[in-house]
Amino acid sequence: MKEKLEALKVEALEKLREVQDPQTLNDLRVKYLGKKGELTEVLRGMGSLSAEERPVIGQVANTVRSAIEEIISAKQEAFQEQETLKRLQAEKVDVTLPGRRLPQGGIHPLNRVIQEIEDIFIGMGYHVAEGPEVETDHYNFEALNLPKNHPARDMQDSFYLTEELLMRTQTSPVQARTMLAMEGEVPVKIICPGKVFRRDDDDATHSFQFHQIEGLVIGPNIRMSDLKGTLQQFVKEMFGPSTGIRLRPSFFPFTEPSVEVDVSCFKCGGHGCRLCKQTGWLEILGAGMVHPKVLEMGGYDPEKYSGFAFGMGVERIAMLKYGIDDIRNFYFNDMGFVKQFRGV
Known part of the structure; x- marks a missing residue:
């Protein structure tokens, strides 16, 4: 059996040295080392050997296997290097070609x-x-003067997770949390941007999710004139220096008095056009003086301090500013729509 193994080694090494392609190499590997290969066939006869001969023949068999595997591994590595070299030659990059510009992103x-x-x-x-x-x-x-079963809650029909947890319907809770965190310190002067959620119609001007930015100011002797002056400054910077505002009486549970705020149409200058529906005015936000009960629940003495608050829908401002007539365009991920705002 030892002679058979030595002869098999000589034959295998001679044939493997002559191999010129990977397929032939793989065929010879199977022929000599496979489950039904020649080396396996020879080793099946070890059962007839004596106990003294088996270790000797086993060692010879391992030497033969190692020699065959070594030359197969060397051949495989050589073929891989040749394939890599061919691929590199075929995939040469022409460095004289002009570069490709990557698409530039923009802010939504x-x-x-x-x-x-x-x-x-x-x-x-x-x-x-x-x-x-x-x-x-x-x-x-509740902290905004809307106790349970208050009819004004119907205006904000909401997404409840439990009886006490819901997706916020406004960013006003941030104002309540801030007042409590300030522990009665003044001045308070914050804006609260973020997403809000309401069960609403899905049409050109409504969405179940939208963005709000609310503001809150608290301090001694804060007056309605301070609110008006602040909003006047805001609309001039947002829509242009010639933009004016008007305040109309309204109702919000957390402010008293409350107002709706309109801006003069920045497209027609207040003369009347399609954008303002010939009125010369555009409604943009709600505001008012903070209700004494809200101040008290937030830890402020309404006899010593007063404040004003306002809230605006970001989508409403964006639609007016950019002349967009459908709120759903903001959420359709339409690249043709978004690309218009790259250089704005």
Whole structure:
């Protein structure tokens, strides 16, 4: 059996040295080392050997296997190097070709408007405050003078997770949380940007998810004239220096008195056009003086301090600013739509 193994080694090495392609190499590997290969066939006869001969023949067999595997491995490596060299030669890069410009990204119009509004109010000394999107009923409603079963809650028909947890319907809870965190310190001067959620119609002007930016100022002797002056400065920077505002009486549970705020149409200068529906005015936000009960629940003495608050929908501002007639365009991921705002 030893002679058979030595002869098999000589034969295998001679044939493997002559191999010129990977397929032949693989065929010879199977022929000599496979489960039904010649080396396996020889070793099947070891059962007839004596106990003294088996270790000797086993060692010879291992030597033969190692010699065959070594030359197969060397041949495989050589073929791989040849294949790599051929691929490199075939895939040469022409460095004289002009480079390909990568598509340039841009800021989404909603993020652009949010940043612009934040910059305006930060320039007026405001700080940006944030809070959770999953809110408690207490902060979302009760701390804002909307007790349970209050009819005004119907205006914000909501997504409830439990009886006490819901997706926030406004960013006003951030104001309530900030007041409690300030522990009665003044002044409070914040804006609260973020997503809000309401069960609403899905049409050109409504969405179940949208963005709000609300503002809150608290201090001694804060008056309605301070609110008007602040909003006047904001609209001039947002829509142009000739933009004016008007305040119309309204109702919000957390402010008293409350107002709706309109801006003079920046497209027609207040003369009347399609954008303002011939009225010369565009509604943009709600505002008012902070209700004494809200101040008290936030830890402020309404006899000593007063404040004003305002809130605006970012989508509403963006639609007016850029002449967009369908709120759903902001969320369709239409690249043709988004690309329009790269250089805005």
